[in-house]
Amino acid sequence: MITTEKLSKNFSGFRALESITCQIQNGSIYGMVGSNGAGKSTFLRLITGVYKPDEGTVLIDGQPVWENPDVKKRIAYVPDELYFLAGANINRMEKMYKSMYSTFSVEKCRKLTRLFELDPKKPLNTFSKGMRRQAATLLALSIQPEYIFFDETFDGLDPVMRNLVKKLICEDVLERNATAVITSHSLRELEDTCDQLALLHKGGLVLQSDVENLKTEQYKIQAAFPQQYEKEDFEKMGITVQSFSRQGAVINMIVKGDRNAAYAKLRSLNPVLLEILPLSLEEVFTYEMDALGYTFDYE
Template structure:
């Protein structure tokens, strides 16, 4: 299990990460979301042992991560920009990984080859597209059979077929080996499909951290049309409404709380239209960020 406690990190006078504490359990896929500049990549680099925290601690199964080779052997970090040695092929990079990671599996490397068939083993990686370089990174990382895989924008540049392939491979590793995955991405649809836990960062702080199912059960979208316009004001005093829109007689509300409580309050006023609509993770993210003061105002120029 990964445990993060009271984590702080500054660059000069700018606080990138402020007082973050969370736990990521073995065999889970944790999605890290946030606004641009929220501190996600800084947190991932500390988690991988690349940056030293100014304060706080990060441990993997009770052992520190920073400057602890045994912990680093168990994890791999794939950055947003894939990096390879100059003029190397996937075969040459495999030789380097084989000499670096004691957990390297030549059998797994060969098993994964059909999944990444578009990559020629002898072709120079610097001549490949970003999407193909990302595939190569994942191929090498999974061949090391790490206990923890840290991914920064892992599906950026991948075509839809390859995205599905990568997700299936990650699901397989989690199910069969108990791989722990931490993913940061702006593609919330993909995060929603993959993750069982999510955390949302803003301005270096962790706004919330929950199981995805619990997060969805705490926020609901409804469409309702009341017989009396005063009823709209009445439910505002009884429910935690974070957003509302009115189109004619039908209002759309984003409300925090259980669906049972929302239904109980609304039904008292006998609306002639009342529907509970499914919410996507992207919608929840937008309204949570708006609640934190990061509201989007559309500007047309």
Template sequence: MARFYQKQYSAMDRNGVRYMADRLELDIRRPLRTFSKGMKRQAFLILALCANTDYLLCDEVFDGLDPVVTEAMKNLFGKEIQERALTVVVAAHKLQDLEDFCNEIGILHKGGLLLAGDMREKAGTMTKIQCVFEQDEPLMAEHPSIVRCHRDGCFTTVIARGKKEEALENIRQRNPIFYKEVPMTLEEIFMTEMEENGYDIRKVLQ
């Protein structure tokens, strides 16, 4: 397959294929037809990366890969993006697949672009706080700075927009047993932005 790719892509890096296959413990001497679904996906991703194109278009790029291999492939993607002028465009339903190496996210729904941009930048004015109260504390959704508030068992998770210290002070005034600022996931940023833009997240995710 590397020899075939080389006929199509003059900059094909066959040494890179060997290096990446060795990193992922794929035996390049075995016929592809004997590979499992996950191993085939790894092989095709290696070939795509080593074709040395300027753009790489991927659809559900990590489908069929176990968590360990997914992490290894993300590292390979990140290395290639840093070392050369590679633009990767990925279509995915699992936002966590994109979190580690995608800079810009676009949300498509029914053929239209709902939201696009740097989600981390959009989250710059938001603070996520996890807290525990001694007694059942009424949800704080009525506070103007609170954009999301969710209780799961004894934990209450609050996402507030505005100055971080003001959000933390709002929690402290309620005398929690425990509270801590934690990083927001890409999915939480997405859902918060969607809701603030007036979209019913349950319908969008159907």
């Protein structure tokens, strides 16, 4: 399990991360979303031991990460800005990783290279951006880590490769009980892959929840009644209204709570129109942010 407690990081007076406290369970896929400059990459660098925390702690299975080879050998990290040795090809990088990670599997590396249809002898600096990202991903997966961290990994991948990478991550999580942490600025990328999602904004963790809960806990109700009701009327009935708007006779509400109970209560008012519609994750996040007083734009 990954645990951070009041994790903070400064850069020349700029507060990049502010007191992040979270837990990431083993065998889960944890997604972190946020706008550019939110602190996602900084968070990952702290967890992988690249940066030293200025305040707070980062523990993996109860052990600090910083300068701890015993923990770091169980970690693989695919950063947003990739790095390969000058003039190296996949074979050369394979040798480098093999000399640095005792769990590195050459067999798996070669299998994944074939799967991604990459030429292991061709210099990596001749690869496209997407191919370089594929190469970095397969090298990281070949380490067979217990914890794997992807920073903006899907950026530059075509839809087919994106699905392939997601599939490989899921396989590792399922087969080896690995834990994956994926950051992205796009919710859509993470929606169908992650178990948990967190939202980072201006260095702070503003939201963290199970994806299933997020999707089912909030929903949209469209209704029309013979008489006019206001938001407070519904709240008096015990319905938690996150957002309320009216267009003519039609009321649109974002409601949080038990769906069936809310439906029953509204039915008792003899609506002319009553529909319950699911929300996308984007909508969920947007309304959560509104409730918290944050406003920002998604892509």
